[in-house]
Amino acid sequence: MSKEKEIIQIDSIRKDFPVLSEIVHGKNLIYFDNAATTQKPKAVVEALNEYYYHDNSNIHRGAHTLADRATKAYEASRENLAKWFNAESSDQIIFTRGTTDGINLVAATFGKQFISEGDEIVLSTMEHHSNIVPWQMLCESVGAKIKVLPINEKGEIDLEKAEKVFTDKSKLLAVVHVSNALGTINPIPELTKMAREKGAKVLIDGAQSASHLDVDVQKLDCDFFVCSAHKMYGPTGLGVLYGKRDILEKMNPYQGGGEMIKEVDFEGTTYNELPFKFEAGTPNIADVIAFNAALKYLQSIGRDRIREYENDLKEYGRKRLSEIENLKFVGDADQKTAIFSFLLGNAHAFDVGMMLDAKGIAVRTGHHCTQPLMKHYGIEGTVRASLTFYNTREEIDILVESLIDIDKKLN
Amino acid sequence: MKSPEDIQNEIIEEFTFLGDDREAMINYIMELGERLEPLKDSDKVEDNIIKGCQSKVWLISELKDGKVHFTADSNTSITKGLISLLIRVLNDRSPKEIIDTDLFFMEKIGMSNMIGSQRSNGFVSMIKKMKIFALAYQGQLQKE
Numbered sequence: 318m319s320k321e322k323e324i325i326q327i328d329s330i331r332k333d334f335p336v337l338s339e340i341v342h343g344k345n346l347i348y349f350d351n352a353a354t355t356q357k358p359k360a361v362v363e364a365l366n367e368y369y370y371h372d373n374s375n376i377h378r379g380a381h382t383l384a385d386r387a388t389k390a391y392e393a394s395r396e397n398l399a400k401w402f403n404a405e406s407s408d409q410i411i412f413t414r415g416t417t418d419g420i421n422l423v424a425a426t427f428g429k430q431f432i433s434e435g436d437e438i439v440l441s442t443m444e445h446h447s448n449i450v451p452w453q454m455l456c457e458s459v460g461a462k463i464k465v466l467p468i469n470e471k472g473e474i475d476l477e478k479a480e481k482v483f484t485d486k487s488k489l490l491a492v493v494h495v496s497n498a499l500g501t502i503n504p505i506p507e508l509t510k511m512a513r514e515k516g517a518k519v520l521i522d523g524a525q526s527a528s529h530l531d532v533d534v535q536k537l538d539c540d541f542f543v544c545s546a547h548k549m550y551g552p553t554g555l556g557v558l559y560g561k562r563d564i565l566e567k568m569n570p571y572q573g574g575g576e577m578i579k580e581v582d583f584e585g586t587t588y589n590e591l592p593f594k595f596e597a598g599t600p601n602i603a604d605v606i607a608f609n610a611a612l613k614y615l616q617s618i619g620r621d622r623i624r625e626y627e628n629d630l631k632e633y634g635r636k637r638l639s640e641i642e643n644l645k646f647v648g649d650a651d652q653k654t655a656i657f658s659f660l661l662g663n664a665h666a667f668d669v670g671m672m673l674d675a676k677g678i679a680v681r682t683g684h685h686c687t688q689p690l691m692k693h694y695g696i697e698g699t700v701r702a703s704l705t706f707y708n709t710r711e712e713i714d715i716l717v718e719s720l721i722d723i724d725k726k727l728n
Numbered sequence: 729m730k731s732p733e734d735i736q737n738e739i740i741e742e743f744t745f746l747g748d749d750r751e752a753m754i755n756y757i758m759e760l761g762e763r764l765e766p767l768k769d770s771d772k773v774e775d776n777i778i779k780g781c782q783s784k785v786w787l788i789s790e791l792k793d794g795k796v797h798f799t800a801d802s803n804t805s806i807t808k809g810l811i812s813l814l815i816r817v818l819n820d821r822s823p824k825e826i827i828d829t830d831l832f833f834m835e836k837i838g839m840s841n842m843i844g845s846q847r848s849n850g851f852v853s854m855i856k857k858m859k860i861f862a863l864a865y866q867g868q869l870q871k872e
Contacts, residue, residue: 665783665805666782667782667806668758668804668805671754672751675753676751683782698782
């Protein structure tokens with residue numbers, strides 16, 4: 318048995334993800350687009366069925382058995398997420414529509430209240446558009462400015478230069494934990510320290526880290542952490558915002574409606590407590606419950622094992638891909654996850670992607686919603702293969718053979 | 729001269745011959761692209777660009793003896809091949825003919841995931857642009 322197979326039961330894990338048995342263009346599917354979205358284990362789909370077949374009900378107010386069951390399952394998911402991220406308390410876990418929604422929530426509430434004219438918001442060069450545009454919109458409305466942390470050729474934030482970006486006007490550092498385009502794991506503790514010294518708050522975009530790294534929001538000492546369920550083997554259209562209690566309590570509600578109120582009168586309304594203050598309207602009950610099934614599934618394998626296995630894939634992938642003479646990595650940070658961004662000679666990424674698709678290999682090509690980062694490298698886009706724990710070394714071998722073949726045709 | 733419908737049917741036949749072999753299909757499309765009438769570098773300028781999410785297309789046109797002549801290029805080999813198919817169907821026809829042509833071959837040869845799902849691939853915008861050129865020339869001809 319090869320080394321990586323000893324870490325997790327890969328064959329049985331792959332059977333938990335029915336989509337991995339798909340045949341694409343007559344070939345076995347190799348799914349290397351996990352940074353875009355991860356596949357769902359049977360347990361998640363079954364939880365959705367189970368909920369709709371047996372428990373469907375609105376939560377938090379029904380005076381009947383189904384409502385009680387649905388509420389309990391919904392809140393159990395919140396509890397488990399608090400455990401997953403080691404939040405101080407489950408009422409600091411707020412359900413959103415996803416990472417983008419979480420960032421917009423913070424921009425529209427915390428941002429509008431506590432960031433004003435002349436203040437600065439610090440981002441990094443490698444931010445996803447969803448961690449740029451909401452801040453630009455805020456800046457336009459309050460007259461604040463965006464400052465950018467520079468990166469080096471390997472795709473790492475330059476800490477020496479970073480220090481100079483922070484000033485007394487810095488009010489917020491909003492930075493990606495793991496770059497979706499490069500796979501770089503950013504030095505959050507160092508950056509947080511710089512932000513704290515200037516009195517700035519810290520928001521971490523955890524879309525790519527939440528299920529791949531051991532995220533502990535207390536250790537990270539962040540004020541906000543946002544992520545998406547669909548990148549954590551859970552359903553689409555759902556995400557989490559973690560916030561420090563004192564800040565969440567000071568923040569105004571995001572949207573008004575049912576659920577988020579304590580008492581409504583035409584003269585005025587008092588708001589509900591955390592976390593409900595930020596969850597107006599009937600929430601995405603079914604998906605929240607199914608998200609817990611995804612978490613439990615990950616917990617049953619073990620986070621440490623998943624991390625170790627994915628590390629092995631990263632090392633093996635980096636080594637094997639480096640053997641392709643014409644392949645140039647875009648970003649090759651010392652600390653990174655199993656995301657490989659590259660170009661093949663002078664071939665356009667789109668051509669490479671389409672040719673890989675013809676071989677049954679799913680990758681993403683393009684700018685990966687990080688146009689400022691692509692501009693930094695002076696390119697239009699890359700080919701990105703993003704791996705996770707249900708991928709294998711054999712699949713990497715097939716990718717490498719395929720790329721060698723494509724290279725011959727295109728270069 | 730064959731009608732646009734005839735040429736589209738020809739294309740469909742050629743691709744049917746390739747069957748379900750996706751790689752063969754892509755290779756064929758790229759080969760077709762290599763045979764496309766070259767576009768001068770001086771024409772590859774911002775004004776002639778049709779921007780897509782993934783690929784760029786440059787397209788120029790001129791009206792000669794009442795017919796529209798297109799020349800195009802792309803920065804990706806596959807898109808270039810796809811363009812060459814469009815040009816094969818619509819090139820050197822009257823503006824009216826271009827406007828009236830119903831393009832049905834893309835759907836039939838299963839290129840949808842090369843063009844449709846890539847939201848704003850230059851290809852989709854290119855069809856629009858070719859029709860806009862034709863409309864403009866038609867207006868010009870009517871004035872004359």
